[in-house]
Amino acid sequence: MSSPSIVWFRDDLRLADNPALRAALDLGEPIIALFVLDEESDGIRALGGASLWWLHHSLASLAERLRERGAELILRRGAAGRIVRDLVADSGAGAVFWNRRYGGPERDVDAGVKSALREEGVTVASFAASLLHEPWTVTTGSGTHYSVFTPFWRACLALPAPRAPLPEPREIPGATPVPASDALDDWELLPTAPDWAAGLRETWEPGEPAARRRLKEFLDTDLPGYDSARDEPSAGATSLLSPRLRWGELSPFTVWHEAVGVDGAGRFLSELGWREFAWHTLYHAPDLATKNLRRDFDAFPWPPLDPSRLDAWQHGETGIPLVDAGMRELWHTGYMHNRVRMVTASFLIKNLLIDWRLGEEWFWDTLVDADDASNPFNWQWVAGSGADAAPYFRVFNPELQAKKFDPQGVYISQWASDAPTEPIVDLGETRKAALAAYDEVKRGS
Numbered sequence: 001m002s003s004p005s006i007v008w009f010r011d012d013l014r015l016a017d018n019p020a021l022r023a024a025l026d027l028g029e030p031i032i033a034l035f036v037l038d039e040e041s042d043g044i045r046a047l048g049g050a051s052l053w054w055l056h057h058s059l060a061s062l063a064e065r066l067r068e069r070g071a072e073l074i075l076r077r078g079a080a081g082r083i084v085r086d087l088v089a090d091s092g093a094g095a096v097f098w099n100r101r102y103g104g105p106e107r108d109v110d111a112g113v114k115s116a117l118r119e120e121g122v123t124v125a126s127f128a129a130s131l132l133h134e135p136w137t138v139t140t141g142s143g144t145h146y147s148v149f150t151p152f153w154r155a156c157l158a159l160p161a162p163r164a165p166l167p168e169p170r171e172i173p174g175a176t177p178v179p180a181s182d183a184l185d186d187w188e189l190l191p192t193a194p195d196w197a198a199g200l201r202e203t204w205e206p207g208e209p210a211a212r213r214r215l216k217e218f219l220d221t222d223l224p225g226y227d228s229a230r231d232e233p234s235a236g237a238t239s240l241l242s243p244r245l246r247w248g249e250l251s252p253f254t255v256w257h258e259a260v261g262v263d264g265a266g267r268f269l270s271e272l273g274w275r276e277f278a279w280h281t282l283y284h285a286p287d288l289a290t291k292n293l294r295r296d297f298d299a300f301p302w303p304p305l306d307p308s309r310l311d312a313w314q315h316g317e318t319g320i321p322l323v324d325a326g327m328r329e330l331w332h333t334g335y336m337h338n339r340v341r342m343v344t345a346s347f348l349i350k351n352l353l354i355d356w357r358l359g360e361e362w363f364w365d366t367l368v369d370a371d372d373a374s375n376p377f378n379w380q381w382v383a384g385s386g387a388d389a390a391p392y393f394r395v396f397n398p399e400l401q402a403k404k405f406d407p408q409g410v411y412i413s414q415w416a417s418d419a420p421t422e423p424i425v426d427l428g429e430t431r432k433a434a435l436a437a438y439d440e441v442k443r444g445s
């Protein structure tokens with residue numbers, strides 16, 4: 001009797017360049033492809049609404065692609081450690097393969113499963129698939145993690161080049177009997193009452209084939225102009241690959257190898273470097289979403305929350321056109337241009353004096369690319385409390401930013417033509433108040 005191999009899919013919803021899947025196929029046993037929706041394990045962050053929407057469609061696409069090649073995608077919901085072990089016991093699986101995760105709670109779950117299964121004599125192997133460089137391989141001369149991006153990225157570039165991506169398997173022989181699976185629709189990941197996802201449906205096509213098409217389109221048409229136009233929110237000059245990388249529909253190895261060597265790719269590749277930097281930072285600071293990296297910021301005197309201001313920010317009703325345009329783009333599409341993310345985040349923290357964690361939570365719930373590293377990392381970067389962060393006293397002026405990056409007002413009229421025109425705060429005065437609050441942090445440190 002054969003003993004199947006389990007491939008445990010997580011943030012790697014793809015068939016191409018999937019080393020866990022490759023290893024399972026190489027073993028020659030039939031495959032059980034598994035995805036677990038884990039809302040129970042300690043510390044795992046519950047996914048936001050936009051993420052659940054993406055996940056639903058990406059799983060549907062993965063299931064279809066697996067089926068075409070011979071295997072079913074088995075869906076289970078619950079504490080992943082228990083579910084994987086139960087499935088091994090029930091199916092008689094002899095091996096379990098997965099691609100690594102780098103968040104603290106996820107690593108704890110994986111380490112627990114690995115040691116429990118190995119004790120039972122099951123083969124377990126994990127692989128590097130979602131970062132170009134493993135976090136423990138990029139260290140300073142004294143063996144610590146880099147806290148500044150430029151030397152970090154220089155060190156990455158000095159390492160052996162990222163490995164070549166693996167080809168997509170043509171056949172994936174599935175195990176029989178097929179283990180029981182939940183029905184995707186029963187998970188109710190899509191919003192129904194109300195159905196707020198129309199804008200997401202208009203904007204995105206989740207799944208590996210669409211991700212590959214977008215990569216090709218970006219490389220063919222947008223990459224040459226990327227460096228000069230990437231900061232203009234109406235230019236459509238960036239790759240829009242962030243949700244595809246977040247869900248692993250594309251591997252960074254694939255993106256790297258297809259872009260490297262193309263004229264003008266250096267700037268784009270260094271943005272992948274920021275993604276790496278955020279993940280390496282999370283690896284070393286697992287509570288990045290809740291704790292200031294710079295602990296002197298714990299003394300920041302956040303005033304009591306005025307919920308009406310938070311609400312105005314969330315719904316694009318601040319009366320500051322670029323901020324309102326960004327927040328409305330986010331609400332409609334599950335995405336916001338990077339320049340505008342910086343401006344809206346700076347406005348929340350430094351003009352409304354609202355704790356960055358509340359902004360981070362809103363982005364977590366509404367972004368299709370929200371991830372455990374990039375979202376808190378960038379919020380802390382804007383706040384000034386993070387790694388290689390913008391200094392706190394750098395307060396983006398949303399009006400000047402609009403003049404510079406949206407000079408014709410194209411982006412603002414696309415998203416905020418009917419937004420209020422009376423600002424809820426005075427930009428100059430609130431800036432002064434923010435700087436005074438920051439002085440307290442400085443005095444305390």
Ligand code: FAD
Binds near residue numbers: 369378
């Ligand atoms: P491109 O400009 O085409 O960049 C290519 C890829 O590089 C992106 O897809 C992304 O994977 C990576 N990248 C680019 N900039 C960054 C960055 N600053 N940090 C980390 N990776 C980067 N990005 C996320 O992927 N998830 C998030 O949850 C997220 N939250 C953010 C919150 C704030 C407050 C800010 C200021 C930025 C945030 N970013 C986040 C980073 C950045 O805004 C997005 O990655 C980018 O806008 C995605 O668009 P793109 O794919 O067209 O980017």
